[in-house]
Amino acid sequence: MTTMARETATSAVPARPAATGQDPDPVRPAGAGVAPGAGAASRAGEIRRHELATFLRSRRERITPEQVQLPRGRRRRTPGLRREEVAQLSAVGVTWYTWIEQGRDIQVSEQVLDALARTLLLDTSERAHLFQLAGAVDPTPAAQCAVITPALRQVLTQLEPVPACIQNSRYDILAYNRTYARLMMRDLDTVPPADRNCVLLAYTNAEWRASIVLLDETTRLMAAKLRASMAGHLGEPAWKTLLKRLRAESAEFRENWDRYEVAATRGKTKKFANPYVGLVTVDHTDLWLAPDLGARMVTYPPHDEESRERLEKLHAIVLEAEAEAEAEARAENEDRAGARSRVEAAGAV
Template sequence: MSTSRRAELGEFLKARRAQVTPEAVGLPPGGRRRTPGLRREELAQLAGVGVTWYTWLEQGRSINVSGQVLDAVATTLGLNDLERAHLYSLAEATPVRTKTGVCADELVLAEILAALDPLPALITNRRFDILQPNKAYEDLFHDWHTLPCIHKNLLWCIVTEPLARQQLLNYDTEVPYLVARMRSAYVEHIGDPDWETDLARLRKLSPEFEQLWSKHEVADGEPRLRRVLHPVAGELSFTVTELGVPAHADLMLFVETPADERTRERLPLTRREPAEV
């Protein structure tokens, strides 16, 4: 960590500490205080960290900083998600994943997904965990699984499902792309127990994923064609567009729009008769 980054980290912590009153964390107001907010020793005690360590952290000294310890400090300071992310970034530490699910704006995102119907759409994180699909997306892959989902993850579902190759018609280009996208996101999560555990399991479970992962290929998000053989609607072609969620950097919104008129005419899928052979 550079000297300037350590200094910025220290200034950020001091500013946030000054905003936390003793009453807010259950401490008595005490006598006169030279500075507003908590004292360093009070914050260290509440966070369960050493006073000397925390003092050095604020002073910008070169010390080891772990995500678990930073998480305790962030909780004591009452940091919101954006402030936590800023703290981890300054410290160049791996954040601790504190919860699963979409986010505090779950209802808003759910409304957006519903409004996109009949276009298939879903929200994932950077690891492609499927956090929230809309009804049109579920209709598109309604008969996808012959095996129970071990892990509700877009990439896992594709590389472990026996029907994937026959129903995802451009499987040979889609899977390498998704693996490369995951590899690009992994750089920000190296050492994250959730990422490392999932990757180890998937590499062991899927020789195909292991081979692609070992190539260290990376890719940026870009519109791409996805061709699906639907059991009722027949062959469908979609343009997949990836959109970021500005308030939540780890989330992505995927929207599938018809790539041809034949596909457009067959939406919504649940109201169509089986395609003629």
């Protein structure tokens, strides 16, 4: 009995394969147990770390000590800054920074990347490149917004009477033309910049909501699109703030958000009850400006001839209102100038 028990226990331990160089388990295919694509992912990570190391080294070598208020010294053989100088200025350990430049497989925090970007005097594009190579999200607000250049504003104006705006992935309205400002309400300019968010307006602004013909369908879809877009920004302060505000101010949003539906951004025919010209049917079209940031130009070309005529009429109303406002401003300036002249003349007597 004792012998049998010992033999059973021994047989339960798998024998080591003989050192023949063959697969110890001929039934299992080679590479089994390794996640699909793991090798490619590892190579991609290695390439990215190498690019990060090379990029940091090139930026370090172009910065002179004088640019960062350091003495040059007599025995400086390294072009630009030394590694220990970059580490010191960035409040990072010398060994840690050396590992980054050596392409070691380490996780670099957003705080360290931010410090390195400041030390190395990186511009906006270089900073974005640094964070992208490190596989990190830049936490600074400036990195979350598309730059609205004068050229983009000119494009928005040239598109009139077609309503158009520029939005980011959070559906913040960053810029817009005059017909867009009056498409879904009497004047978007009256809305504080912090409230110019399509999702927020669709759920909380009575005038904006009144213009949406298919309101229930639209608000439910917008919650699904916001959830899909937010997947790439979990934990970011601006997104958390928007979500918290929407949940606090709209029971309808809470209900739709808790459905856990997702939807992609795509073109669609939309109908708006415009307060100036009545029903307008348009085709929602996106022109992506910076896919990594979600920035896009949204345009609403007319879907039919009647809508085209109504958008032209809306544009004419806008231009007429602007002309009247400019005339009133000129008249006020002339009145003030005349009053000053009379006061000065009276004082000279």
